[in-house]
Amino acid sequence: MQASSSPTTLQQHHATDTVSTTTKTTATTKALQMPELLLHIGLHLKVPILARCIRVCKTWHHLFEPLLWQTFEFPASEPVFRSSITKLQPSPDQFRRMASRIQRLMFYKNPTSRFTSFEYLITELLLPDNNDDECDSAERTKNRGQLTCLDVYFMIPTVDTLLRQNQGSLRQLRITSNMYRPDAAYLAREVLTERILGMDRLEELSLIKFHIPKGPQGMAFLETCRRLKSLELGIVKLDALVPSQEAQGQGQGDGGSNNYDNEREPFVLPRLRKLTLDRVLAEGQEQMNLWKAGTHVEDLTWVWTQQPSALDFPIAEVCGHLARPSSLSMVQSLARLELSGKTVTDKEFSRLLELLPNLQGLVVNGTRFGPLALTTLLGDGVESSGSRTGRRGRAHGWRELSFVNCMWLTGWDTQKILTSCSSLEIFAGSPIYISQTTSHRTLFSTINFNTPSESLSSSQEVPLQDRPWVCSGLKHLDVRFLLCTENESRTSTVPARDSDTMRLRRGIIYDRLASLTRLQFLSCSNHDGILPSSAVIRFEEESGIRRAYGLDFSLKYGLARLAQLKRLRELRLYRLDNELCMGKEEFRWLEGQFLELVAVLGPFDRGVLEGGEEYRFYLGRG
Template identity: 25%
Template sequence: MSAFAVTPSTQALASAATPSPSPLPRPVRALELPEILSLIGRYLSQRDALSCVLVSRTWHDSFQPVLWGHVETANEIPPEDIISHARYIRSLSLADLTGLEMVLEKCTRLETLILWPDAFENEEDEEDEDDEMEDEDEENIVREEVASKANVLTLLSGGRENEPQGSGSSSSSNSIRTTELSQSPQPPPAPHPVGQQGLGLDTTSSNRIDSVATKVRRDSGVGDDTVGVGCIHKGADWDSLTKNPSAITTIEENMELLSVQEQKSALALEIPSFSQSKPQSQLTNLILRNRNITRVEVYVERKSPGGSFWRALAVPPTSPWCPCPRLSAFQSLVNLQVYKHIKPFLQMCTRLESLDLERCSLRQLDDSYYTSLDFSKMKELRFGRIKDTSLQTQLLIMQRCPELRSLEWRVPRLGFPVQEFCESLRTSWPKLTTLVLPESRLTDSELAQIVVSSGCAITVDTAKSMTGAKASSEDRVYFSINNRVNCSSPDSTKGKMGLTRFEARRSDFAHESFRALKERGHFKTLRNLDLYQCPGLASWMIAEILCGCPLLESFDGHQLFAQHIVPHSNSNYWSNNRNNNHNSKDNLWVCRGMRYLDLHFTGFSNEPEHDVERQWQVFAQLARLENLVYLSIGGKSARVPPVNVGSRYGNGGLDLRLRSGLGQLCTLKKLRMLRFTGAEQQMTVEDIMWMIENLPELKIVQGKLHPDQVEQEKLERLLESNKISAWTMYNQPYGAGYKRQQQQQQHQQQQMHGESSV
């Protein structure tokens, strides 16, 4: 072959010389950025996160913290999986500690700890005997515990004494040391052996520098006639010492060395009362390893947590030994009868912002001890049926919470200290906005006194300043002035805000309480109102609440009659209570932000065809509440018939059919549950299909859909095919699917019985 044949062509050379263009980088997608995915993860449930981790590697890494953020050992998750993902766990619910030793060691980033009864069954803690200790004995125990913790300071002293003297320490400094020791009334204390627990602890914390420095200055003899052990004698030649800097250094070291006993006394109150040298329980060690814990929940009645558990939580956050300095919330169902447990428990409560105790048994101490406690951080307090502690003592604890915002007190039917409680409302809790008194059986007049003491009257002319709409500067000034000055209450209640949440379930709430709630201005601030099973709550009161509380978001009441929703001209109530300038706009419900509404709508004609106009008007009122998530229009139970309100109006309920105005509820796009138990319906397939198509968030329908059982099961199957649960009975999912499941189980049992007999 010729040489010319093997020579590359000019075109080939040119193409080889020209580099091929590099591909453009793929644009970054927003849903692939870890920062955005982490923000999305805050709004996802664990079930949703489980689906997201399977999308891609980026999604897997971003949503792992959401998937493993909360772990419950009761779900029988393999310990190996928990250990491998321990760095993501922020909330841990422990049902049993068997086989979880490594899990407890690896979980070091917890923020919430939930403990159930079985978690305490095999716990071994220090001896906790129920001894009636005298004050002397208790002081001796504290003194011994302080001595055991003093190894931190002894480490300092031991290190200083064992240091070799440097070249700067001349004979003059040695003579000074010898002279001072010889003139001291007693020789200096010998240093204790250095323990392991003293290593690594902060002995120069800023919260102790001032107190230690004060002790050193006082022991130096300057300006003080007394001479401490090993301190410089006041007769020493100070001027000659100042000429020798090395001598001054030695003197300062000597002062710090020989004031160890004084420093121990200064730190006695800050040293935790639990001993790290003693064996601790597994739960106590878990707390010591998790400094980020902010919330602890304990649900146990049979056995109380051990003493080291409570003492670890009782260490004040200012102490360098505090295991969990961020602890702010505690919720419990526990019995505390051991003398050694109750005081650390109460000391722990002084650290909290939120305390929730339900059906606890707390050993009562002297009132003088409770008055010595400071609960100045407490903002939310819930006491529910506490045993072995008197109501007066419970109220005494409440009075020690000046920053209280929310208070729930569930007490027995008799013995509520009304007068003392009202006085506390006026003077002790100026920032209280939430008051919950469930099942207290208070009379109407007693509730009225409590409501009057809860806040001062508020006068607001413009509704937009209360509903959060943009208001002018004049409106804001007017609201601020009237909120704090225009009060018809005693001076002690001036400046107090109105209630945002008020609950008095199963009480005698009636006319006096309603008048106090309205005239004191709470209508303008209420967001949550719960008057469940209050027979004194009249229908006209409910109508005024719906028309006069613009911020109301949750309302649980009694029966609401049709004539008070859409008044007739001959209605006795409206003819007696309306002003001459009354118009139709005054009847509109103003609580446009309502999310939860539970009322028994009744008083319609027993024949819905004869009352279509009022049915339409009531649906129009409900359509205004566009933020509704839960709507209940029936009674509390299907077995209890509604109260007969008279033959003139009837006792029929709201008719959920398109011909009666159901179509107006198309504005309720957020509705998730519709309940009409006690108000039997006669719905059709058309009505059900409309609900499926126009209420996209609907998940549960509770009530009797049709009196005929065949039609009922047909409508239930239609709902279930669209992933909407149909509950026939009150709080019992006995729908068609449940019935079919029961029938299949019965059929299988019959077949098995027949085979065994053969």
């Protein structure tokens, strides 16, 4: 049996630290007996569950087969890995067999962790003991230079050793450091010079919380960027002087700190296809020069930050550069844009869209637009049953359109988006924070999933099979709304008839979106139990965005609806009560349905931050 591909990317959400409970371990045991599941153990499953899997299966030695351990993801939560391995008592040879096959290693942060388990794994598995008589030199050589992907959340000497031994093999590297800690800062400087510069195969680089100084270290970093396909800088202090192409044309042979002169080729990043500048602390021109160097970038994420004070996104300067004939390759290449700034006027926004004719996706992060922005994107007509009246919008034919952290986005705006862009495959909308004056109760009480001409009154409900659904090609739906005031939540003021209408409209999603492969949404409806907003907010430090995911419909109704999504492979299911249990009969259909199920469970009055538990199950087909 072949192992299905693992959804391990450098941009995936960091897993929540969990502690296994007796109830959940027992409930999971039955599912873990599935042969298909064994292929995924060690990829993403939590370490306590991993240990339980090994004991239940009684065939733990099969876990050392080649396809299994090519990826190892460890949440760095509880220091149980050492004890788990001790109980298994593998021989040194079995340790080396497993170590020789690990190619992708991902470790995440826990503020309370002292990294003992992490260092134990690296020391015992990936860094063979030179004094071990049983390990000959050939075996030690084999164990080095094997990692192709490394994602670590901290900078310690063991990581530096790992980088040094895998310089020749790493293709993907993501490191989160701390520029304000002297020990981490020292190691980070080593990474920027000695380590990264020697990684000839490196294609994707992500540096989080780094300081890139002037001088030789900055130059080494810029030279490394020339061969990258993907570059992410997050909360990076960029002091390195990124040479502008215009300045190079005038010559810089004065021996300055840039060390660029007019005899060198212009500073361009010819292979770069994806560029992420997320809150980079730098002079505005350095960010601009770095972006301009990516002449063939297809996916650009730019969360704008300028020191000494945060200013609006320099959209005028961006448009000015795009309008130049020399920027033709950049204009033709850019297919996805994510931008963040304070405000963008209607005129600036229209001009930006005009200059990017091949744009297929736009993600807006916290930016306030003018009143005509949505009209520019969506047009002023209505599309239904294959026909359209009115003027088409710029977003016609796009695959992705998302509004994140946009407090101005309403349910009616979302309705217009979903009923105007028939080609959308990815949609996300999250206002993040809802004030006490918000009148909407739930997302689905304000979005009409029918055409505007149809009535929504309870007395004239249109049968589901007769309701046209425009966005039938959606694959990823990420609607992280909590359109409900806490006062309304606690008092349960929604009439019964409205509650029935909400339930019916929510069902339209499952009936219409048969192609959905990813679903993330949160609605706070009053007929299923009240969840205050503070109980469902999950913080993700890496993105800096406050996010919530979940499904809060009644258990039996929701499961019946979810069973209709035959192509659904990833579900983030958050319920903050003890009703949800993998041992229930209602969950039998999950076997064979999901490649991944993420469930957060916990007491009703304790939120995700205060003790909700997350479990991942890799089940069946995929």
